[in-house]
Amino acid sequence: MREFRTALVTGASGNLGRAFSDELAAQGCDLVLVARQEDRLAALAETLRAAHGVRVEVVTADLAGDPGLRKVEDLLSDADRSIDLLVNNAGVIGDIAPLAHLRTAEQERVIAVNVTATMRLTRAAVAGMVRRRRGGVLNISSASAFEPAPGGATYAAGKAFLVSFSQSVHGEVKWLGITVSVLCPGAVGTRLAKGRRRFGRVMDPARVARAGIEAVAAGQVMCVPGFDYRLRTWVARWVPAWVRRTRYRSWGRRAAAALAAEQPTGGS
DSSP states (O other), X not given: OOOOSEEEEESTTSHHHHHHHHHHHHTTOEEEEEESOHHHHHHHXXXXXXXXXXXXXXXXXXXXXXXHHHHHHHHXXXXXXOOOEEEEOOOOOOOOSOGGGSOHHHHHHHHIIIIIHHXXXXXXXXXXXXXXXXXXXXXXXXXXXXXXXXXXXXXXXXXXXXXXXXXXXXXXXXXXXXXXXXXXXSSBOSTTTTTOOOSSOOBOHHHHHHHHHHHHHTTOSEEOOSHHHHHHHHHHHHSOHHHHHHHHHHHHHHHHHHHHHSOOOOOO
């Protein structure tokens, strides 16, 4: 099992981000915590320093925009920091509705945070890890990456991108002592998921975070926590297409009914 000395965690102020941070700090790993809310980050940093005696740096950045991304890319590229684990945890769900009813700007933000930010930060991290011949990246996808999601098309497609992207980059760098893993949890008890319709049991963030960290430390490319979610994703990936279609037909009909009955919310 690989041990990490310094980790950068994005989306650190949310429940899952806090779980990643706490698990890594408990292992003696120094942290760089990234999120938009400085007060929440500062409070978390104080808690982790007191509980685990690790060094914690706080960085405020909005990863939906270029200035925030550049700030974090510079941290990952800084040779003096030698960050050897990147946890791309920041994510946006957005509204759940038929695509024609959703605002373009909101869907672009979903793509910016879930896809573009993950790609850019992974690239920045891997470049330094290649020089050092060690390191790991943990990208947070979802069990929804393996099934079509009428009403959540942009979100699900972005999560599917993260699976293929992570597997592809891992294939490039695994020969150099670097692991790029993708974590695909089902429903997790987080602020993002609050009030959302859930298709499965809600998992404890601490358990999900621990599974992800163990996976990247062990060189495991993909991790789906929980037997029930592993079974669901196996079915989604390997059963015939006509079986998969039956799983989301009623979901798609509901989205179509909403699309026919309501007016779009606007184009911007």
